[in-house]
Amino acid sequence: MGLRERNAERTRDHVIDVALELFFSQGYEQTTMEQIAERADVGSTTLYRYFPTKDLLLLTQFAAFDWGQALRERPADEPLGRSLALILQSTLESTSSRPETGRLRALIDQVPVARARLWDIATQSRGGLESALADRTGRPADDVAVTMTARMMYQIYEVAFDQWWAGDHSASAVDGLNRLLGSLNQGELILPSPLENATTSRRQE
Known part of the structure; x- marks a missing residue:
C-alpha cells in the first residue's frame, strides 16, 4: 500500500471514529454530515467522497x-x-x-x-x-x-x-x-421432512 492509500485509510478511519462518537453522544438523527466533517477536520467534499450517505458511516464495520x-x-x-x-x-x-x-x-x-x-x-x-x-x-x-x-x-x-x-x-x-x-x-438441527404427494390446491368456495 502506497503513502496516498495509507493516508486515505487513516483519514477514513478517523472520520468513522468521529462519526460514531457523535452518534453515540447525541443520537444518529441529530448528527449531521456537516458536524462530522467539522469535528473530523475534513472538508465536506472529502467526507462525501468517502461516505456518500450518513448511514454508511454507521454500517462501515x-x-x-x-x-x-x-x-x-x-x-x-x-x-x-x-x-x-x-x-x-x-x-x-x-x-x-x-x-x-x-x-x-x-x-x-x-x-x-x-x-x-x-x-x-x-x-x-x-x-x-x-x-x-x-x-x-x-x-x-x-x-x-x-x-x-x-x-x-x-x-x-x-x-x-x-x-x-x-x-x-x-x-x-x-x-x-x-x-x-x-x-x-452432530445432526441436532431439525429440518422439515419432504412432503408425500405434495400438491397445490385451492380452497373450494
Missing part, C-alpha cells in the same frame, strides 16, 4: 465483510467446511473484539434506514459468497446446496453473535461459535 473474497483466498485444497468455519471465526473475532460493537448494534436497531441498507449489504455479500462457493464446488451459483450453504453461513454468524451479545461478554464468542457448529454437525 459490517460493509467490510466480503466472505466471497475471503473464501477465494483460502487454500484450494483446504476442506470446504474448514474454510467456512475459519471465515466465521475471523468475522466473529473482529466484531466481538471491538468495544463499540454492542452500542453500534443497538443504534442500528433504532435506525430504519440503516437496517434496510444493512439488508442490502448482506444480500450483496451473500451473492458474492454464492459465486465463490459455486466456483469452489463446481456447481451452478443457483444450485440449492450453494444457496442454502451461503444463507446458513449468515444465519450461523447471526445466532453466534446474538448468543454472545446476550451473555455477559466474558465468554469467548468463538467458543460459542464452536459449540454451535458442533451441535449442527
Whole structure:
C-alpha cells in the first residue's frame, strides 16, 4: 500500500471514529454530515467522497465483510467446511473484539434506514459468497446446496453473535461459535421432512 492509500485509510478511519462518537453522544438523527466533517477536520467534499450517505458511516464495520473474497483466498485444497468455519471465526473475532460493537448494534436497531441498507449489504455479500462457493464446488451459483450453504453461513454468524451479545461478554464468542457448529454437525438441527404427494390446491368456495 502506497503513502496516498495509507493516508486515505487513516483519514477514513478517523472520520468513522468521529462519526460514531457523535452518534453515540447525541443520537444518529441529530448528527449531521456537516458536524462530522467539522469535528473530523475534513472538508465536506472529502467526507462525501468517502461516505456518500450518513448511514454508511454507521454500517462501515459490517460493509467490510466480503466472505466471497475471503473464501477465494483460502487454500484450494483446504476442506470446504474448514474454510467456512475459519471465515466465521475471523468475522466473529473482529466484531466481538471491538468495544463499540454492542452500542453500534443497538443504534442500528433504532435506525430504519440503516437496517434496510444493512439488508442490502448482506444480500450483496451473500451473492458474492454464492459465486465463490459455486466456483469452489463446481456447481451452478443457483444450485440449492450453494444457496442454502451461503444463507446458513449468515444465519450461523447471526445466532453466534446474538448468543454472545446476550451473555455477559466474558465468554469467548468463538467458543460459542464452536459449540454451535458442533451441535449442527452432530445432526441436532431439525429440518422439515419432504412432503408425500405434495400438491397445490385451492380452497373450494
